Amino acid sequence: MSDRGTLRIQQISAHPGPVAGEGAQRQDKVCKLIDTTTCIGCKACEVACVEWNDMPFQTTYFDNTYQTMPDTDWNYWNLIKFNEDQHDDGSFAWLMRKHQCMHCEDPGCLRACPADGAIVQYSNGIVDFQQENCIGCQFCVSGCPFNIPKFNPNTKKVYKCTLCSDRVGAGLEPACIKACPTGCLHFGTKDDMKFLAENRASQLREVSGFQNAGVYDPDTIGGTHVIYVLHDATKPERYGNLPAKPRIPLSFTVWKDIFKPIGLFGAMLGFVGVVMHYVFEGPRREQPTPPVVRIDPPPPPAGKEN
């Protein structure tokens, strides 16, 4: 789902050997900034995402909130989560958060993936699924701390937000950014977005009275290429289960990278063991073993001494 011509690859899932083209070209890290404090919940980004990616629209249903559907889906990668949040003093706030792939610097989906080339990370930080290589095991779903990859039971493939890698590769901003009417979405290099976000957060703290305002860019997964400005960065969970400390399960890091090869080596010691046993101890033959019949070489022909 990408334009490989202009995007350099940095990491490939389950790939033996080096990554072709790695480090061949300098690329700026890109980042999407979402300022939740200026989001009005208009869902223009949801529509733009469905439009640009040309996905079949699906039936939505009303469950007493303004949210389009309970969660993102294989053909619905961008969803505004609406959360009514009660403050300690009893007042309410309506928290809206654009929920999509966070494009982690250390992606749990890519670490968990056992299919060569099904998940790639570009040098600019975008994490992208290559459905033609996907085997449909859904380990990426288990590896993702944000519950982003979604399985299509018909195609047996997993889909998610591409950060419009096709547009970014061509020098355009993602479709959601282009559609946003309030300017709460920004796109640029990670450094620029981080600067912008910190400025906005300090403005919120100093001018608007949100003492806990801050930037969400969790370092437990090496930072993300989608960052938030939150009214209260100390409790990101209030924005619809945004984890304060997202983590990749140890199964896909310590077990997969270190103990899997060691475990296989240990199991293969069984093979070494039986070969050594055959060489050093030999088989146990049924008793009594057949008697050994000694065959002497024929005596040398007579008359040929010395």
Add this chain to the structure above:
Amino acid sequence: MATSADRFVHRPNAIDRLGRTVIYTGELLRHPVYTRFLHWMVGIFFFLALLSGFGIYLPWIFRFFTPLFGGGATTRFLHPWFGLAFVFFFALQAINWLQVMRWTPEDSRWMKHIKQYVTRSDSVESPETGFFNAGQKMQFWEIVWGCVAYVITGVIMWLPEIFGRILVAISYVIHDISALIMLFGIFFHVYLSTFGEPGTIQAMTRGTVSEGWAWTHHPAWYKAVTGRDPAEALAEAKRRNTPSPQPPRTL
């Protein structure tokens, strides 16, 4: 003592009736047709599940296994079904062998003297060794519990939308460990039934073993099915086998 041989000779089922076991002079029935059928079905599906699993276990080493099954997606599709078939046939085998696989005090004694078994310091097994020795029983029970782990963790990984990502991540490790233990064990199983103890594999192909094999490897079973003392039988065979002085060899 009940042996699987006793039970099947007297109560053959439909699969037993599909084939036959010819017992030549000097041989004993070891495994009837049904047992052999189950064994090879378990074996086939074990290796299919193992090889398809390798491609998913360490894809950067075992990437050449996935094309054998029609590519990554097909391998992923087939692996759970291979595994289920393996567990299904092994479950039938477990029911078939439940009686003879029961752990006994003799087995505990065998385990204490496992060093003698490994180093072959005795030419024949201890006279207490019955239809299966303690090592075989240990492997059997390891596979029983391994299969339980396979099914539970496998179903969790098969239906992640029901069980959630954390259970899948835990199952992933347990499934791997179970497979590694079984892979470790299969080398001993194959070695001991072929090179390690010659004359064994015919028990699973033709279904019979020689009497000499029986009193060497499973003396108590030999005593149970023939009524003869294995040590006496061995001594008699030795007398019979003592080579007579060879006549001068003419060429």
